[in-house]
Amino acid sequence: MEHFDRRAFIKLGSLSLFGFMTYGDILRLRAQSPAKDSANKDISIIHLWLSGGISHLDSFDPKPDIDSRYRSQFKKIPTNVSGIELCEHLPRTARQADKYVIIRSMTHKQAAHEAASGLVLSGHDPLPTIHYPAMQTVVAKELGPRNELPPVVTVPAPTGNWEKAGFLGPRYNPFSAGNPNQENYQVRDMNLPMGVDWSRVDHRRSLLSLLDDKFRRLDTTGISETMDSYYQTSFDLMRSERAKKAFDIAQEPEKLREKYGRTSLGQGALLARRLVESGVRFVTISRGFNTWDHHGNVFRSLANEFLPELDRAYATLLEDLHQRGMLDSTIVIVTGEFGRTPEINSNAGRDHWPNVFSLSMAGAGITGGRVLGASDEDGKFVKDDPVEVPNLIAAIYKKLGIDYHKEYLSNIGRPVKLVRDGSTPLDFLMV
């Protein structure tokens, strides 16, 4: 109760005007829900990774009345939480506002895609000498796989090295699932080739094992065993009915697939839900590297393509997870590496803007329907409650039960904490 912040109280309090949910309801829910004690819960994460950087003024932080040099062409619309408004191209998301929080005061200093992506995904400002592991790879290392499925999956594939394990080593890299929005989608190399059945595979493997016998004596570094374990894992995965089913997105009802949207993010989000259901810990979904980098024609691109895609994917995912009772144990994150300039450039675009940007997050006991922080009048800088990325990531680690103080020895022998030194979990996300 004492952790409940004042701002949240105001937002939630106003809900009762609609008879939607009273503050008392929330408290009761908190008391009932074991998810509030999230450190004990086996939490999964789905990250809608808007690589390139989404314009905050045209999405989660609408300011339609500001100076025309900055003003979005989009109107704002109410959400199902009084006092929270979104851009008009996120109507479905608006109807789920009670489930997520919006942080409108994210801020950092990295204005290049690579550096900012590195920071947002690892909790560290990049250095030329150290390749920090991405958050999901730390999860892979600290928590390991739940079953024969890989612990960490990227859909379709990592947008860059910032999604990889860096100095932790490639064994923690995410597994690339490919693009589920393709016709006849399947994971590369996961099915046996035509004409090869499992009895042939058994014969092949016994030959292979005979051949490898001699070699084992030569290797004193352990790389043989590592490779053997990959063969075992690969065969287990290929043989797994659970894995086959999880990746078989075609089993989903046509109606639901349409509802998520026949887009990279949409089908990616749906696949992510299936994977999490089957035991994957962390799924990252993108449209590919830098796709949200709208230096030109920002309004046209967002209105016609990007926002509708995000809107369907995010809103449907939340609804779907909620209906299946999975939202309590799944964190959904929506963010890019930075926001975009309030000032509209000569190409009708917006450029890189890390000084203030927005992020939305839901699930795992985070009380929805709240907004943290605010940007200033023109959406240029933080006005209230600045949030630094490492504090956010520390909060996520804490929710997962990973000790964010933990220290690794980096590739150059310099000790490195899981998140930038001195970071503390963002209180706002802990309730």
Add this chain to the structure above:
Amino acid sequence: MRVLVLALCASTAAFAVDGPRVSFLRDVIPILTKSGCAGSNCHGSIRGKNGFKLSLFGYDPDLDYVAITQASDGRRIDHDEPEQSLILRKPTFQMAHGGGVRFKVGSLEYAAILEWIEDGATFDSPNSPRLESLRVEPQKITLVGIGSKAQLSAIASYTDGSRQDITGKVQYNANDESVVEVDRTGEIKSLRAGETAIMVRTLGKAVAARIEVVAEPPMQDYPEIPRYDFIDEFVFSKLRRLNVIPSDLSTDNEFLRRVYLDTVGVLPTLEETEEFLASADPQKRSQLIDHLVERPEFAELWATRFCDLFRVGFIDQGVKGSRLFYDWIREAIREDKPYDEFATELITATGNLWFNPTANFYYITENSEPENFATNISQVFLGIRLECARCHDHPWERWKQDDFWGFAAFFARMAEKDTYQGDETEVFLKDQGEVVHPKTKEPVKPKYLDGPTETEGPDEDIREKLAAWVTSPENPWFAHNIVNRLWKHYLGRGIVEPVDDFRITNPPTNEVLLDALAKDFVDHGYSLQHTVRLILHSRVYQLSSEPNGTNRTDHLNYSRYYVRRLMAEQLVDALSQVTGVPEEYRAFVPGTRAMTIPAGAPSYFLETFGRLKDRDKIAERASQPNMAQTMHLISGDTIQDKITAEGGTLDRWMADASLSDAEVVSRLFRASLVRPPAEAELSLALAPIRSEGPAARRRAFEDTLWAILNSKEFLFNH
């Protein structure tokens, strides 16, 4: 903690014998550094900690003095009540302190700092002598037996010429803590047989002592090992000292497959294998080596290696620039262009990327700036990583931030521009340019590493002077670095490892060998081919990879051939060669081998198996396996298409009525593994045919080939 403090008290009177006054430079900073306060994860970090920032490991005492006595309104020092000073209360945990207890009230550290504050917390006079250099004695120690001990001492030389034993004030760290442990007093104790270096640090200076641990006294019945040349001399002498017996000489089969893959990147054909094995000429290995180095594939392999190093294939360089640069390198290797000329042409390159191949050397990152070139050239040609010194003095090496920016200043005039309607790029020299030091905000004069400053005369390209300095026989890094790179390719581990991290605190595992290789290289006109031949001719290169009882744990001293995975290009070319089914690469004629394709042509196989993709950094290829590789080998189209293809080698052999089934299997083994199948292997391979008849032939051979191509014996060079 208690143990540490006791150990310190027992053994170091150093703080007390300094004389009546405690010096900030000689005592306070070393104490804070040694206590861990100035480490990179504490107040030495780039942001400091909780508002208190010290220079990393005490490299900048002037700054530290301000931080301690003046910053935050001087609240860290209490002149009226010295015991109340934060600088004492925090590390002794009389107040909350994120770093916990660093030393205790009443300890020598505490007493020294207290006395310094009581005396006014003064800075040594501005002219007081500064630490000029640090030496550790002895620089090399061999410990015999586990648990044996030795004592290091640290000697400081100051700018006034005075010297002082500061053994108790420096920090000691073992590079490999499993070999020896070292305590705060500089006493070392052996833990297991092996080698490591102990880094000794204070006030931003670092030196290293090299430690060898031999488990037993010298072996009496150590066998006589033939020595072919100086490489064998130096490697085997050291192994003798370590009681490690090298593996036997490789068999002809072992040697043949190995030397082909290492030298020309392909497998020997069945005919080549037969001819070599049949020959009784005692010189046949030497003759083969000389022949292989002459083959065009030798130059292709090294062009591929250098393309990795030079980050060929980045952004706008595109296929055209990459191709041009690759061809230039290949030609230089083929004609054995002296390496000093090779480097000079690259360092002084300018021009259009699509017309002047060497210009691509400077087109490495999106924002080419002098500091990128400084990092690049020092790392590529000298094996020195200056990058740390860009932002702060290097914590483990002598490089200061000034060294970095002085080196960068050689490239102050370098620039790029778009030409030909913006479609093409040209690297050129501006009329003027300067590099500004980020701290002093002053222009920096070009300065050689560990050397004097340089000036650029009118109508001069200062890079020519730089190239002359880099490639000079007196340059301590240039020849060492390239022979070390060559050595690593053939022996699997650099004598200095990583190959681009030469520093005092990362000493070579066999210094005399590295020195001799470098000198021999210079004496032979910087000939890469000469040194390659020399390495290949040595017995060390030709040792078996099969370990014996004494060398199983050796990973440093080349007592056997270390097995290693094939490069992506070697692997896919070998797959094509064995199956007779080539790969196709966009914009290259069918049948083109991967080793002749500079970065650029997209290939799932090459990228999955470690061809470099990220060009932001100079990187070695990842040699670690991953899941995508395994799955691709198991069921991916590369192997599957090749083993099932019509018109491939398997097809031809199956159609040849003169070949028995056993002979087909044998040929598959010999073509890929350069050995015949063992009886059990043959029998299992033919089992399906035995039980199901000739209808199972195709399937049985495909399965055999699949197993061979998935075997470690195939995926590795050994």
